[in-house]
Amino acid sequence: MLKFENCTIGHAKMLYRIPELELEKGEFAALIGANGSGKSTLMDWLIRGKFPNGKVLAGNQNWNDLKPVERAKVITLVDNHFLGFDYLKVNEYLELGRHTYTNFTGRLSESDKEVVRKYADLLHLTSLLDQSTSTLSDGERQRAGIAKALIQETPIILLDEPTAFLDYPTKKEVMSLLGKIAEESNRLVIIASHDIDFCIEYCSRMLIIEKDTQELKSFGKISHDELVKRAFGIR
Known part of the structure; x- marks a missing residue:
């Protein structure tokens, strides 16, 4: 569905690498990393079709080759600031x-x-x-x-901090809803989030920007302590 090969994420300097990653429809994935690690940069590049190196594929199509109107039918972003x-x-x-x-x-x-x-x-x-x-x-x-x-x-939905500013019951409601949307409508849902315990509970895939290796690693199940160690370097 969405495949990354040898991508480097960052502007003036490299923030992290994505050696290889493939995400499928029906998955609810959490993108986890420290502040400034490049979570929003990855989402922005996906929306804009801007990957200066490596390769990103949607099916058999090169992501950078898609026109804006074509990308708008493949991917959408829910920003953490309500744009009503x-x-x-x-x-x-x-x-x-x-x-x-x-x-x-x-x-x-x-x-x-x-x-x-x-x-x-x-x-x-x-x-x-x-x-x-x-x-x-x-x-x-x-x-x-x-x-x-x-x-x-769109078959791909990105959400940047979808549970920010919400109270506890509403966070659980939103996370449960997103998981059902991914599974029942067979879409790829990716959230960038700091609510790591909710992500561990509800998400089927954890995408961690590792602090030590500066690589994006994919996990199915992972413990809270292991996630914190990898994402934030706290042991």
């Missing part, structure tokens, strides 16, 4: 997820609207559709951001 607008209703915000499928008029077809209704219902947002996005709670905003990503119907 005070003048938009929740329904209008969700409809932005169909932008890449509309013609030059930007009008949604009935099938597009049905997709919006489907995911609004799945994320328990139906009763909020006529509200302004500015009235939403943190948990509702996070669900709206996830719904918009699902409405875009």
Whole structure:
């Protein structure tokens, strides 16, 4: 689904290497690393199609060769800062997820609207559709951001710190929901997160930027202590 070969991540200096990594649909993967280790850089490069060295493949396609409109149908990012607008209703915000499928008029077809209704219902947002996005709670905003990503119907979904600013019950709700989305809709869901205990509990794959080796390593199951040692160098 998404394959990395001999990639180096970093701008002025190397942050870490990805010698080899292959991720499949249906996986819920957590990207773990210290502050400044390059988690957001990797997500940004995936969205922009910017890998100056090595190779990234989506199926048989070279990631850097995809045009922006083509990437927008393969991958979407849910930022940790809610990018709603005070003048938009929740329904209008969700409809932005169909932008890449509309013609030059930007009008949604009935099938597009049905997709919006489907995911609004799945994320328990139906009763909020006529509200302004500015009235939403943190948990509702996070669900709206996830719904918009699902409405875009990409096989890969990235989330940058999706549980930041949420209380404990809402963190568990969001993590459980993301795991179900990955499994039941057969999508690759990747989150960058510092909530490592939630990641250990809910994620099927742990992608750790190792502090000592400066390499991205993949694990199925891993203990809390081992993860902390590898990611943060704390023994």
